[in-house]
Amino acid sequence: MSLPPLVEPAAELTVDEVRRYSRHLIIPDVGMAGQKRLKNAKVLCVGAGGLGSPALLYLAAAGVGTLGIIDFDVVDESNLQRQVIHGQSDVGRLKAESAAASVKEINPLIDVVVHNVALSTDNVMEIFSGYDLIVDGTDNFATRYMVNDAAVLLGKPYVWGSIYRFDGQASVFWAEHGPCYRCLYPEPPPPGMVPSCAEGGVLGVLCASIGSIQVNEAIKLLTGIGEPLVGRLMIYDALEMQYRTVKVRKDPECVLCGKNPSVTQLLDDYEAFCGALSEDAQQAVTDSTITARELKDMQDRGDDIFLVDVREQNEYEIVSIPGATLIPKGEFLNGAALEKLPQDKKIVLHCKSGGRSAEALAIVKNAGFSDAVHVGGGVLSWVKTIDPSLPSY
Numbered sequence: 536m537s538l539p540p541l542v543e544p545a546a547e548l549t550v551d552e553v554r555r556y557s558r559h560l561i562i563p564d565v566g567m568a569g570q571k572r573l574k575n576a577k578v579l580c581v582g583a584g585g586l587g588s589p590a591l592l593y594l595a596a597a598g599v600g601t602l603g604i605i606d607f608d609v610v611d612e613s614n615l616q617r618q619v620i621h622g623q624s625d626v627g628r629l630k631a632e633s634a635a636a637s638v639k640e641i642n643p644l645i646d647v648v649v650h651n652v653a654l655s656t657d658n659v660m661e662i663f664s665g666y667d668l669i670v671d672g673t674d675n676f677a678t679r680y681m682v683n684d685a686a687v688l689l690g691k692p693y694v695w696g697s698i699y700r701f702d703g704q705a706s707v708f709w710a711e712h713g714p715c716y717r718c719l720y721p722e723p724p725p726p727g728m729v730p731s732c733a734e735g736g737v738l739g740v741l742c743a744s745i746g747s748i749q750v751n752e753a754i755k756l757l758t759g760i761g762e763p764l765v766g767r768l769m770i771y772d773a774l775e776m777q778y779r780t781v782k783v784r785k786d787p788e789c790v791l792c793g794k795n796p797s798v799t800q801l802l803d804d805y806e807a808f809c810g811a812l813s814e815d816a817q818q819a820v821t822d823s824t825i826t827a828r829e830l831k832d833m834q835d836r837g838d839d840i841f842l843v844d845v846r847e848q849n850e851y852e853i854v855s856i857p858g859a860t861l862i863p864k865g866e867f868l869n870g871a872a873l874e875k876l877p878q879d880k881k882i883v884l885h886c887k888s889g890g891r892s893a894e895a896l897a898i899v900k901n902a903g904f905s906d907a908v909h910v911g912g913g914v915l916s917w918v919k920t921i922d923p924s925l926p927s928y
């Protein structure tokens with residue numbers, strides 16, 4: 536399905552612009568009209584991280600006339616393996632500022648708008664209303680559902696991408712012409728079931744593969760060329776080197792874009808909708824959370840504890856708390872872990888930052904280990920407060 540161009544062409548290109556974009560101008564499908572449309576386009580990239588980095592670089596280089604960048608975070612050293620819009624000297628700097636500086640260096644002819652804020656229900660409608668199209672480079676379900684809902688309510692196309700280890704996905708959600716994100720994923724996954732890149736890792740170059748596909752889709756939509764990924768999900772396996780697309784149908788029962796929508800405005804709280812922690816886990820951690828310092832005191836006193844690290848082997852090899860036994864969370868979910876826990880010791884669980892250990896704690900408590908606890912903040916908190924000489928990730 537081809538679609539009409541999303542934006543009208545600008546009146547003209549300057550001499551500098553003609554020189555800069557000449558390799559676009561000589562492609563018949565793009566040509567002068569297409570490049571003028573790009574000049575008139577206003578695109579917002581949500582997140583200047585893994586996907587946002589290549590997306591912003593290529594959107595800027597392509598001559599998208601107004602480029603919005605929204606991110607609330609600062610550049611961390613662990614970002615540099617994939618977030619190529621930032622450099623070593625940007626560590627600690629606001630990502631939106633750092634990304635804007637790179638983008639302006641690549642193309643001083645475009646306007647860059649910096650939003651140094653977290654996109655939230657309070658600002659998303661106002662911010663989105665200034666743009667023609669949204670490119671999503673974020674990494675969390677709460678933001679994705681919010682971006683989707685706002686895009687549907689405002690009638691804007693939403694170019695989505697997702698990455699994990701060697702696998703990537705991309706699609707274009709645009710309720711006026713096809714499905715929305717909720718048609719594909721009506722419910723967020725149960726908390727803790729889908730590991731994030733921070734938990735499971737991501738091959739840096741995968742960001743370029745998926746981020747550039749997102750830009751390709753944006754350019755097609757803005758200029759009205761080609762077959763956009765509306766109603767199709769692109770699935771990429773970098774290890775097998777396979778791309779395939781599967782059809783995604785609009786769900787007539789979709790609560791947001793279906794025939795009788797029950798969601799007609801933004802939700803109050805997308806974090807709650809996506810459940811920071813399951814109810815069981817929330818219940819379990821109440822009164823059963825200790826700090827890294829308390830764990831250290833227990834160890835120094837020689838308390839009879841059994842410390843379990845519920846992360847994955849790779850994470851354990853990067854950094855671990857002395858004395859911890861590795862039993863990955865999956866073994867708690869399938870029950871195998873319970874046989875490995877001693878009945879006569881106090882069970883202390885930890886993970887990277889406390890989410891997975893909270894889920895495991897609920898299972899352990901339900902199995903009868905009533906005095907089990909978990910370490911709030913996980914190994915990251917241990918590194919920060921007990922042994923800063925250890926690496927964090």
Ligand SMILES: Nc1ncnc2c1ncn2[C@@H]1O[C@H](COP(=O)(O)OP(=O)(O)OP(=O)(O)O)[C@@H](O)[C@H]1O
Pocket residue numbers: 581582583584585586587605606607608614618630652653654655672673674675678731732733
């Ligand atoms: N609601 C939001 N508003 C603005 N920016 C957001 C929002 N949610 C996520 N982001 C940004 O999107 C980017 C996503 O990047 P990426 O997936 O590479 O993860 P990261 O948070 O930088 O790294 P890691 O999770 O490995 O520590 C981050 O820079 C993050 O700050």
